[in-house]
Amino acid sequence: MGRFIPHPDEVPVELTLLKPECISRQQLHTISLGGIACNYHRAWRHGTALQVRMPSVNAELCYPGYVAWCLRRKKGYLVGIAFTDEQTLFSARMGEQVCQIERFYRMKNSHDDLQDIQALALQWVEQHADEFSHDSVRKAFMPPTLD
Numbered sequence: 077m078g079r080f081i082p083h084p085d086e087v088p089v090e091l092t093l094l095k096p097e098c099i100s101r102q103q104l105h106t107i108s109l110g111g112i113a114c115n116y117h118r119a120w121r122h123g124t125a126l127q128v129r130m131p132s133v134n135a136e137l138c139y140p141g142y143v144a145w146c147l148r149r150k151k152g153y154l155v156g157i158a159f160t161d162e163q164t165l166f167s168a169r170m171g172e173q174v175c176q177i178e179r180f181y182r183m184k185n186s187h188d189d190l191q192d193i194q195a196l197a198l199q200w201v202e203q204h205a206d207e208f209s210h211d212s213v214r215k216a217f218m219p220p221t222l223d
Contacts, residue, residue, distance in 0.1 A: 079110045080110055080111055080112060080113040080144070080156045080157075080158075081110075081111070081112050081113065081169065081172050082112075082113050082114075083112050083113060083114035083115075083172060083175060084175050084176060084178070084179040085115055086178070086179050086182055087130055087132060087133060087175040087178055087179065088130065088131070088132055089114045089116070089128060089129070089130055090128075090129040090130070090131060091114075091116055091120065091126050091127070091128060091155065091157075092126065092127045092129070093124065093125070093126060093127075094125040094126060094127050094140060095125070110158065110165070111141055111144065111156065111157045111158040111159050111165065111168065112128070112156075112157050112168060112172055113154055113155065113156045113157070114128075114154070114155055114157070115149065115151075115152055115153070115154055115155075116152055116153050116154075116155045117152045117153075118152070118153065119146050119148070119153045119155075120143040120146050120153075120155055121143065121146070122143055122144070122145065122146065123142055123143060124142065124143045125140065125141075125142055126140070126141055126142070126143060126157060127139070127140055127141075128140075128141060128157055128168065130171060130175060133171060133174050133175060133178070134171075134174075137167075137171050139159060139164055139167060139168040139171070140159075140160070140164065141157040141158055141159045141160065141164070141168075142157070142158050142160065143155060143156070143157060143158075144156040144157065144158040173201075173204075173205070176204065177196070177197050177201075180196060180199075181196050181197070
Protein backbone atom coordinates (compact mmCIF):
# COMPACT_ATOMS: atom_id res chain seq x y z
CA MET A 77 0.00 0.00 0.00
CA GLY A 78 1.24 3.48 -0.79
CA ARG A 79 2.16 6.07 1.78
CA PHE A 80 -0.31 8.76 2.79
CA ILE A 81 1.46 11.97 3.78
CA PRO A 82 -0.13 13.57 6.85
CA HIS A 83 -1.43 17.04 6.03
CA PRO A 84 -0.70 19.58 8.81
CA ASP A 85 -3.79 20.80 10.67
CA GLU A 86 -2.37 24.34 10.72
CA VAL A 87 -2.98 24.65 6.96
CA PRO A 88 -6.71 24.51 6.14
CA VAL A 89 -7.80 22.03 3.48
CA GLU A 90 -11.04 22.06 1.49
CA LEU A 91 -12.55 18.85 0.16
CA THR A 92 -15.21 19.30 -2.51
CA LEU A 93 -17.35 16.57 -4.00
CA LEU A 94 -16.72 15.94 -7.70
CA LYS A 95 -19.05 14.27 -10.14
CA PRO A 96 -17.94 10.65 -10.47
CA GLU A 97 -17.43 11.15 -14.20
CA CYS A 98 -14.70 13.73 -13.52
CA ILE A 99 -12.25 10.94 -12.72
CA SER A 100 -12.34 7.66 -14.54
CA ARG A 101 -13.55 4.78 -12.36
CA GLN A 102 -11.02 2.61 -14.21
CA GLN A 103 -8.32 4.48 -12.29
CA LEU A 104 -9.61 3.30 -8.91
CA HIS A 105 -7.06 0.47 -8.92
CA THR A 106 -4.36 3.08 -8.21
CA ILE A 107 -5.88 3.96 -4.85
CA SER A 108 -3.22 1.93 -3.07
CA LEU A 109 -0.45 4.13 -4.45
CA GLY A 110 -0.79 6.65 -1.66
CA GLY A 111 -1.65 10.29 -1.38
CA ILE A 112 -2.42 12.59 1.55
CA ALA A 113 -4.23 12.12 4.84
CA CYS A 114 -6.03 15.07 6.39
CA ASN A 115 -8.29 15.70 9.35
CA TYR A 116 -11.74 16.79 8.27
CA HIS A 117 -15.00 17.64 10.02
CA ARG A 118 -17.12 15.14 8.10
CA ALA A 119 -16.89 11.59 6.83
CA TRP A 120 -16.53 10.62 3.17
CA ARG A 121 -17.50 7.30 1.61
CA HIS A 122 -14.74 5.09 0.19
CA GLY A 123 -14.34 5.73 -3.55
CA THR A 124 -15.91 9.22 -3.52
CA ALA A 125 -14.35 11.55 -6.10
CA LEU A 126 -13.05 14.72 -4.42
CA GLN A 127 -11.16 17.86 -5.28
CA VAL A 128 -8.50 18.82 -2.71
CA ARG A 129 -7.64 22.51 -2.25
CA MET A 130 -5.44 24.44 0.14
CA PRO A 131 -6.58 28.03 -0.46
CA SER A 132 -4.25 29.57 2.13
CA VAL A 133 -1.28 28.18 0.19
CA ASN A 134 -2.49 28.84 -3.36
CA ALA A 135 -6.10 29.28 -4.45
CA GLU A 136 -5.27 27.94 -7.92
CA LEU A 137 -3.97 24.56 -6.77
CA CYS A 138 -6.47 21.75 -6.76
CA TYR A 139 -5.97 18.03 -7.03
CA PRO A 140 -8.62 15.51 -8.07
CA GLY A 141 -8.56 12.23 -6.17
CA TYR A 142 -10.58 9.50 -4.50
CA VAL A 143 -11.29 8.71 -0.88
CA ALA A 144 -9.14 5.65 -0.19
CA TRP A 145 -10.22 5.37 3.46
CA CYS A 146 -11.92 7.38 6.19
CA LEU A 147 -11.35 6.81 9.91
CA ARG A 148 -13.45 8.22 12.76
CA ARG A 149 -11.47 10.25 15.32
CA LYS A 150 -12.45 11.91 18.60
CA LYS A 151 -12.88 15.21 16.75
CA GLY A 152 -13.92 14.52 13.18
CA TYR A 153 -12.37 12.14 10.66
CA LEU A 154 -9.01 11.28 9.16
CA VAL A 155 -9.47 11.00 5.39
CA GLY A 156 -6.97 9.28 3.10
CA ILE A 157 -7.10 10.73 -0.41
CA ALA A 158 -5.44 8.83 -3.24
CA PHE A 159 -4.54 10.33 -6.58
CA THR A 160 -5.09 8.59 -9.88
CA ASP A 161 -1.92 9.36 -11.79
CA GLU A 162 1.75 10.02 -11.19
CA GLN A 163 1.63 13.71 -12.16
CA THR A 164 -1.26 14.52 -9.80
CA LEU A 165 0.39 12.58 -6.98
CA PHE A 166 3.69 14.38 -7.56
CA SER A 167 1.99 17.80 -7.72
CA ALA A 168 0.05 17.11 -4.53
CA ARG A 169 3.26 16.04 -2.78
CA MET A 170 4.91 19.31 -3.84
CA GLY A 171 1.91 21.21 -2.43
CA GLU A 172 2.26 19.23 0.80
CA GLN A 173 5.91 20.26 1.00
CA VAL A 174 4.83 23.90 0.98
CA CYS A 175 2.34 23.14 3.76
CA GLN A 176 5.00 21.34 5.80
CA ILE A 177 7.41 24.26 5.36
CA GLU A 178 4.66 26.64 6.54
CA ARG A 179 4.09 24.43 9.59
CA PHE A 180 7.85 24.25 10.27
CA TYR A 181 8.05 28.03 10.05
CA ARG A 182 5.17 28.51 12.51
CA MET A 183 6.73 26.01 14.94
CA LYS A 184 9.97 27.97 14.95
CA ASN A 185 8.03 31.16 15.81
CA SER A 186 10.22 33.24 13.53
CA HIS A 187 9.84 36.87 12.66
CA ASP A 188 8.26 37.85 9.37
CA ASP A 189 11.68 38.61 7.96
CA LEU A 190 11.94 37.21 4.41
CA GLN A 191 15.48 35.98 5.05
CA ASP A 192 14.27 33.99 8.07
CA ILE A 193 11.50 32.40 6.00
CA GLN A 194 13.91 31.48 3.21
CA ALA A 195 16.48 30.09 5.65
CA LEU A 196 13.85 27.95 7.40
CA ALA A 197 12.51 26.73 4.04
CA LEU A 198 16.02 25.68 2.99
CA GLN A 199 16.55 23.97 6.35
CA TRP A 200 13.29 22.04 5.96
CA VAL A 201 14.14 21.03 2.37
CA GLU A 202 17.56 19.75 3.45
CA GLN A 203 15.95 17.64 6.18
CA HIS A 204 12.85 16.33 4.39
CA ALA A 205 12.99 16.77 0.60
CA ASP A 206 13.91 13.12 -0.05
CA GLU A 207 10.53 12.05 1.36
CA PHE A 208 8.82 14.06 -1.41
CA SER A 209 11.20 13.32 -4.29
CA HIS A 210 10.16 12.28 -7.77
CA ASP A 211 11.89 8.93 -7.21
CA SER A 212 9.74 8.18 -4.16
CA VAL A 213 6.61 8.92 -6.23
CA ARG A 214 7.89 6.81 -9.12
CA LYS A 215 8.53 3.87 -6.75
CA ALA A 216 4.86 3.99 -5.73
CA PHE A 217 3.91 3.36 -9.37
CA MET A 218 6.29 0.46 -9.90
CA PRO A 219 4.73 -2.98 -9.63
CA PRO A 220 6.13 -5.13 -6.81
CA THR A 221 8.87 -7.53 -7.82
CA LEU A 222 8.27 -11.22 -7.39
CA ASP A 223 11.01 -13.28 -5.78
